[in-house]
Amino acid sequence: MARYFITGGAGFIGSNLADRLLADGHQVTVYDNLSTGQREFIAPASRQKGFTLIEGDVLDESRLGSAVAGHDFVFHLAANADVRFGTDHPRRDLEQNTIATYNVLEAMRLAGIKRIAFSSTGSIYGEAATIPTPEDAPFPIQTSLYGASKLAGEGLISAYVSGFGFSAYIFRFVSILGERYSHGHVFDFFHALAKDPTRLRVLGNGKQRKSYLYVKDCVEAILTVIEKSAEPVAIYNLGTDEYCQVNDSIGWICGKLGVNPERQYTGGDRGWIGDNPFIFLDTKKVRSLGWKPRLTIQKGVEKTVEYLTANPWLFERR
Amino acid sequence: MARYFITGGAGFIGSNLADRLLADGHQVTVYDNLSTGQREFIAPASRQKGFTLIEGDVLDESRLGSAVAGHDFVFHLAANADVRFGTDHPRRDLEQNTIATYNVLEAMRLAGIKRIAFSSTGSIYGEAATIPTPEDAPFPIQTSLYGASKLAGEGLISAYVSGFGFSAYIFRFVSILGERYSHGHVFDFFHALAKDPTRLRVLGNGKQRKSYLYVKDCVEAILTVIEKSAEPVAIYNLGTDEYCQVNDSIGWICGKLGVNPERQYTGGDRGWIGDNPFIFLDTKKVRSLGWKPRLTIQKGVEKTVEYLTANPWLFERR
Numbered sequence: 238m239a240r241y242f243i244t245g246g247a248g249f250i251g252s253n254l255a256d257r258l259l260a261d262g263h264q265v266t267v268y269d270n271l272s273t274g275q276r277e278f279i280a281p282a283s284r285q286k287g288f289t290l291i292e293g294d295v296l297d298e299s300r301l302g303s304a305v306a307g308h309d310f311v312f313h314l315a316a317n318a319d320v321r322f323g324t325d326h327p328r329r330d331l332e333q334n335t336i337a338t339y340n341v342l343e344a345m346r347l348a349g350i351k352r353i354a355f356s357s358t359g360s361i362y363g364e365a366a367t368i369p370t371p372e373d374a375p376f377p378i379q380t381s382l383y384g385a386s387k388l389a390g391e392g393l394i395s396a397y398v399s400g401f402g403f404s405a406y407i408f409r410f411v412s413i414l415g416e417r418y419s420h421g422h423v424f425d426f427f428h429a430l431a432k433d434p435t436r437l438r439v440l441g442n443g444k445q446r447k448s449y450l451y452v453k454d455c456v457e458a459i460l461t462v463i464e465k466s467a468e469p470v471a472i473y474n475l476g477t478d479e480y481c482q483v484n485d486s487i488g489w490i491c492g493k494l495g496v497n498p499e500r501q502y503t504g505g506d507r508g509w510i511g512d513n514p515f516i517f518l519d520t521k522k523v524r525s526l527g528w529k530p531r532l533t534i535q536k537g538v539e540k541t542v543e544y545l546t547a548n549p550w551l552f553e554r555r
Numbered sequence: 556m557a558r559y560f561i562t563g564g565a566g567f568i569g570s571n572l573a574d575r576l577l578a579d580g581h582q583v584t585v586y587d588n589l590s591t592g593q594r595e596f597i598a599p600a601s602r603q604k605g606f607t608l609i610e611g612d613v614l615d616e617s618r619l620g621s622a623v624a625g626h627d628f629v630f631h632l633a634a635n636a637d638v639r640f641g642t643d644h645p646r647r648d649l650e651q652n653t654i655a656t657y658n659v660l661e662a663m664r665l666a667g668i669k670r671i672a673f674s675s676t677g678s679i680y681g682e683a684a685t686i687p688t689p690e691d692a693p694f695p696i697q698t699s700l701y702g703a704s705k706l707a708g709e710g711l712i713s714a715y716v717s718g719f720g721f722s723a724y725i726f727r728f729v730s731i732l733g734e735r736y737s738h739g740h741v742f743d744f745f746h747a748l749a750k751d752p753t754r755l756r757v758l759g760n761g762k763q764r765k766s767y768l769y770v771k772d773c774v775e776a777i778l779t780v781i782e783k784s785a786e787p788v789a790i791y792n793l794g795t796d797e798y799c800q801v802n803d804s805i806g807w808i809c810g811k812l813g814v815n816p817e818r819q820y821t822g823g824d825r826g827w828i829g830d831n832p833f834i835f836l837d838t839k840k841v842r843s844l845g846w847k848p849r850l851t852i853q854k855g856v857e858k859t860v861e862y863l864t865a866n867p868w869l870f871e872r873r
Binding site: 323324327328331335336339342343346363372373374375376377378379380381382384385386388389391392393395396399400401470472510511 | 641642645646649653654657660661664681690691692693694695696697698699700702703704706707709710711713714717718719788790828829
């Protein structure tokens with residue numbers, strides 16, 4: 238039995254992780270400001286023994302410091318996770334991703350906690366020349382404030398490993414799908430089609446190639462790496478062994494919903510500033526530990542549509 | 556004639572750059588809080604037409620914002636440049652390097668200025684597996700808070716290029732030597748030998764291999780890249796085509812001073828936490844633009860000893 242602390246634990250990935258750790262008999266403290274996290278996501282967890290919710294912000298150093306004390310391991314998942322709108326508010330990624338990560342590291346150091354897992358992103362590879370992109374790809378050039386802020390988080394964590402004897406697990410995710418998914422292209426398309434199933438506005442030309450991973454496969458991968466990896470800074474890409482076009486995903490969403498909208502493309506090979514037209518991560522490293530995903534991208538998209546269909550309240554919160 | 560703004564322009568590299576730009580007939584505004592910068596360093600510049608000093612801190616957003624307005628190009632050199640003591644005050648690198656860089660970028664964006672040059676560091680390669688280390692080396696793992704904070708600065712700048720149409724010149728320096736040098740191993744050894752020429756304490760085993768570059772060669776390289784490079788994010792290593800051992804450097808310093816101390820090694824292959832036992836950057840890229848250094852490392856060390864000998868006031872400031 239270990240005592241886990243999850244920042245952003247009421248969010249999409251965090252709440253799925255909390256459920257899984259509680260099912261394994263661990264204690265779990267969720268630290269979340271409930272800005273994008275949802276009480277509904279942690280309702281099942283809150284009925285389990287060993288669960289604690291602390292409402293708090295990762296930018297509130299003093300609250301964070303007292304909350305983290307007494308834990309063995311920190312999953313730092315709290316973040317501004319929206320890559321698209323970075324240029325609308327440049328300070329947000331700096332604060333919520335970079336400075337927040339510093340605050341978590343300092344709180345841990347002062348509390349004598351040395352094990353951290355961090356949700357980074359495939360976006361830090363920028364527009365990678367090597368695809369599928371391995372963890373040791375050529376030194377990338379950032380193309381988004383989101384990627385830059387996560388890169389900064391990775392750097393800080395690695396420096397705490399070197400400087401203060403921490404051990405760290407850094408996960409570079411593709412986009413994640415599944416139960417409690419509440420932002421991203423499936424959410425936006427689902428929402429738009431619920432309002433008007435006859436047409437669908439698509440950012441870019443729809444040919445952007447992207448990778449996705451099902452959230453329960455993601456949680457499984459995280460726990461596999463933490464159990465099996467022995468590197469001081471363990472960096473792992475997480476994704477499936479495939480990619481799809483935005484158009485494929487639209488087809489699966491529409492098929493599941495039984496609609497056939499006219500697709501209206503905004504044009505160009507990028508949907509927004511910093512949109513990466515081809516994201517596909519090399520996942521040999523995590524597979525070498527024996528993990529593999531159970532769901533394909535198509536199944537992940539379909540599960541997500543089922544989840545959104547069953548949870549219309551999510552759209553009322555926006 | 557262009558209007559240049561230099562953060563940290565009263566510092567070691569900044570003041571040498573200011574002199575050079577003024578000699579070329581440009582206008583130069585130095586923005587410096589004079590914490591490590593020195594009035595003496597900008598005394599020659601201040602006698603030139605076109606020179607302005609604004610005392611201010613890069614963490615003071617409002618002062619920075621009004622100071623930067625009306626310039627064409629920003630050299631962002633203000634930084635906490637001490638890699639060794641990061642773990643004594645972990646917040647310092649975050650604030651003075653990462654957040655400060657964000658402030659400079661935001662001030663530029665609001666003022667409509669889009670060209671920036673940035674002093675990064677070879678330290679961001681961590682303990683590189685590839686030596687000499689090229690700009691596109693495999694994605695490195697940070698080993699110091701200083702390196703992490705500069706990596707974060709690079710990421711922010713690159714994201715502003717992508718998001719806001721900036722153009723950027725990023726320089727990954729080895730350690731710089733020469734006139735107005737005021738911190739680092741030559742300074743420390745010179746200072747120690749002035750107090751006691753009979754013995755010298757050396758951090759590590761003295762076999763750490765390091766690279767150095769003479770400051771006027773560095774300024775020349777910076778201006779060559781800005782003139783000739785056309786990449787939106789131009790990233791260049793700056794260094795000489797050689798490296799030396801700490802022991803070599805001690806020999807040159809002692810030779811110049813005419814002393815022969817007993818060397819007392821603290822031992823181990825690293826002088827401090829995060830010390831990199833072998834730094835040697837591949838400088839093919841900058842050389843391909845026609846630049847090459849005029850001084851060897853030995854000459855650079857000897858020039859530095861001459862400068863320190865002629866400027867004992869520097870040690871009284873510490």
